[in-house]
Amino acid sequence: MTGRQRILAALRREPVDRTPVCNPTSVATVELMDLVDAPFPDANRNPELMARLAATGYTELGFDSVMPVFSIIQESSALGCKIQWEQKDNWPTVRMREPIWRDADDVRVPNDFLTHPDTRCVLDAIGILRRELGEEVAIIGKTMGPWSLGYHCFGVETFLLMSLDDPGRTKLCLDRLKEATIRFGLAQIEAGADALTLPDHATGDLVSGEYYERFLKDLHAEFAERLPIPLILHICGRTVDRMGYIAETGMAAFHFDSKNTPDESMEAVRDRIALVGNINNPETLYARDPEAVRAEVFKNLAAGVQLVGPECAIPLQTAIENLVEIPRAVREWHASHAHPHAG
Amino acid sequence: MAELADIANATIRQEIAEYLDRPVEIERNIALFARTRPLMQEIAVAVIEGDQVACDRLTRQALEEGVHALEIMDDGLIGGMGIVGIKFRENFIFVPEVLACARSMKAGMAHIEPILSAAGVEPVGTVVMGTVKGDLHDIGKNLCIMMLRGAGFSVIDLGVDTAPDQFIAAVEEHGAPLLGMSALLTTTMPNMGRTIEAFIDAGLRDDVKIMVGGAPVTQEFADDMGADGYGKDALACVALAKQLLGVAA
Numbered sequence: 325m326t327g328r329q330r331i332l333a334a335l336r337r338e339p340v341d342r343t344p345v346c347n348p349t350s351v352a353t354v355e356l357m358d359l360v361d362a363p364f365p366d367a368n369r370n371p372e373l374m375a376r377l378a379a380t381g382y383t384e385l386g387f388d389s390v391m392p393v394f395s396i397i398q399e400s401s402a403l404g405c406k407i408q409w410e411q412k413d414n415w416p417t418v419r420m421r422e423p424i425w426r427d428a429d430d431v432r433v434p435n436d437f438l439t440h441p442d443t444r445c446v447l448d449a450i451g452i453l454r455r456e457l458g459e460e461v462a463i464i465g466k467t468m469g470p471w472s473l474g475y476h477c478f479g480v481e482t483f484l485l486m487s488l489d490d491p492g493r494t495k496l497c498l499d500r501l502k503e504a505t506i507r508f509g510l511a512q513i514e515a516g517a518d519a520l521t522l523p524d525h526a527t528g529d530l531v532s533g534e535y536y537e538r539f540l541k542d543l544h545a546e547f548a549e550r551l552p553i554p555l556i557l558h559i560c561g562r563t564v565d566r567m568g569y570i571a572e573t574g575m576a577a578f579h580f581d582s583k584n585t586p587d588e589s590m591e592a593v594r595d596r597i598a599l600v601g602n603i604n605n606p607e608t609l610y611a612r613d614p615e616a617v618r619a620e621v622f623k624n625l626a627a628g629v630q631l632v633g634p635e636c637a638i639p640l641q642t643a644i645e646n647l648v649e650i651p652r653a654v655r656e657w658h659a660s661h662a663h664p665h666a667g
Numbered sequence: 668m669a670e671l672a673d674i675a676n677a678t679i680r681q682e683i684a685e686y687l688d689r690p691v692e693i694e695r696n697i698a699l700f701a702r703t704r705p706l707m708q709e710i711a712v713a714v715i716e717g718d719q720v721a722c723d724r725l726t727r728q729a730l731e732e733g734v735h736a737l738e739i740m741d742d743g744l745i746g747g748m749g750i751v752g753i754k755f756r757e758n759f760i761f762v763p764e765v766l767a768c769a770r771s772m773k774a775g776m777a778h779i780e781p782i783l784s785a786a787g788v789e790p791v792g793t794v795v796m797g798t799v800k801g802d803l804h805d806i807g808k809n810l811c812i813m814m815l816r817g818a819g820f821s822v823i824d825l826g827v828d829t830a831p832d833q834f835i836a837a838v839e840e841h842g843a844p845l846l847g848m849s850a851l852l853t854t855t856m857p858n859m860g861r862t863i864e865a866f867i868d869a870g871l872r873d874d875v876k877i878m879v880g881g882a883p884v885t886q887e888f889a890d891d892m893g894a895d896g897y898g899k900d901a902l903a904c905v906a907l908a909k910q911l912l913g914v915a916a
Binding site: 408410411413414415417418419420421480481484485487488489528529530531532535560561605606607610611639640641 | 766855
């Protein structure tokens with residue numbers, strides 16, 4: 325199987341020749357930027373550089389997928405948020421202390437949303453990757469969910485307080501913001517994306533599982549219906565209390581954090597959705613060695629996790645030797661174990 | 668020793684019975700609320716329920732009835748926030764609810780602070796807090812600040828994207844014995860270490876205790892960079908601040 329075939333089969337929970345290595349979020353590093361001369365912040369704004377840096381996920385690291393969206397700010401920039409673009413060694417961030425909206429009546433997706441340079445950049449980069457990498461590797465796009473966009477556009481505290489004070493207005497905001505998610509997702513599909521990561525940070529570090537069910541479950545089910553390629557929901561932090569709801573949305577996969585063990589997560593979703601994850605970033609990929617990475621890969625494979633990869637966007641200073649250990653360990657494990665998802 | 672039945676307010680009794688599990692915390696809260704007057708318990712309930720209108724009204728009522736501002740703060744507002752912190756730590760409530768509770772406390776403190784300030788009442792301690800350079804995330808830091816203020820600390824909030832020299836200037840200006848730094852990004856975590864180095868270079872490291880926290884930060888990382896302590900959540904931050912300043916828990 326090619327990497328693309330492997331990823332798409334695993335997302336459909338169909339048989340694969342081995343567990344795919346997947347990066348639903350960024351694997352860009354400073355080392356890789358130097359290797360292909362595509363540094364931040366330009367690689368977040370120039371489609372040629374964005375595609376060149378994204379391709380290294382396949383050409384240098386040996387993953388089965390590439391992911392050109394290295395941050396979570398492209399749509400928010402197009403919606404009008406102020407962005408701090410930062411330097412080569414840091415991610416761009418939305419200036420959430422300078423919110424652009426105060427009320428549901430302010431929520432409006434601009435007419436030029438898809439022609440704004442920061443959304444256009446992603447679409448053009450996906451087109452370049454499709455042309456250059458052909459069918460060899462899966463191209464994963466990214467469209468932000470309305471909860472995360474709410475943080476960016478209203479400010480985290482304002483948005484969370486609104487959710488408590490006026491749930492009806494909050495739902496109205498989410499309903500209006502979902503059009504940004506769908507429009508950007510459809511445009512990436514048209515540009516050549518094989519699957520989409522949909523980050524929507526209703527994390528257990530901030531809100532309850534009941535909140536996910538009340539505000540987001542139906543919206544996420546709607547995304548799964550209206551975006552006709554596999555969707556990978558990404559929520560950081562502790563999420564096992566909401567994985568049961570997530571498994572009922574119809575999304576293809578859930579990208580889960582190392583705060584949830586592979587075994588308890590597999591138990592929570594009970595084969596209703598594929599899992600992607602969950603190699604720890606700060607303590608393992610960033611701070612330890614290939615041996616520690618290998619141990620975490622094995623733990624995920626032993627639990628039956630369908631796609632293996634880092635838990636979230638990897639630290640920019642992560643060593644390449646730790647990243648290439650992920651596909652190496654997957655191959656090593658399959659050489660000595662019967663594969664639970666094999667055809 | 669006081670017992671749960673000694674507390675007049677039924678909501679407080681229910682909160683302690685339902686949400687508190689650690690014997691030391693149960694004992695401390697029963698002892699506190701069993702000796703406080705009913706109006707202070709009502710103020711604590713207003714904080715716990717995130718009812719800023721009630722908190723504002725009850726605080727004004729207590730002052731009009733001649734209750735000392737310090738008593739209102741310690742027995743009502745801080746007492747209520749103490750239970751809020753425990754419920755948050757144990758995942759009975761989440762950030763939206765904590766934000767509402769902190770808003771209620773703030774509504775009460777708006778009446779209390781000017782009185783305490785005019786009377787020269789000292790806070791438990793002064794803490795300078797900020798998110799490090801290159802990092803614009805502040806929800807975790809803000810939760811810590813809410814809990815610190817809820818425990819009687821005076822907090823100087825430097826906001827986000829704070830450079831080492833800004834931390835140094837604030838510590839010097841306010842004579843703060845304690846500094847707290849937060850980071851959400853793995854890319855900005857090293858700026859905690861750089862800030863600590865800046866304090867060493869400025870000859871000020873021995874004058875200030877430094878605590879760190881944030882989603883990717885670990886005890887090991889805190890030790891490596893030479894911090895005095897690491898707090899994994901907002902309530903741990905308060906306990907650490909008290910420990911570092913030698914304040915009774």
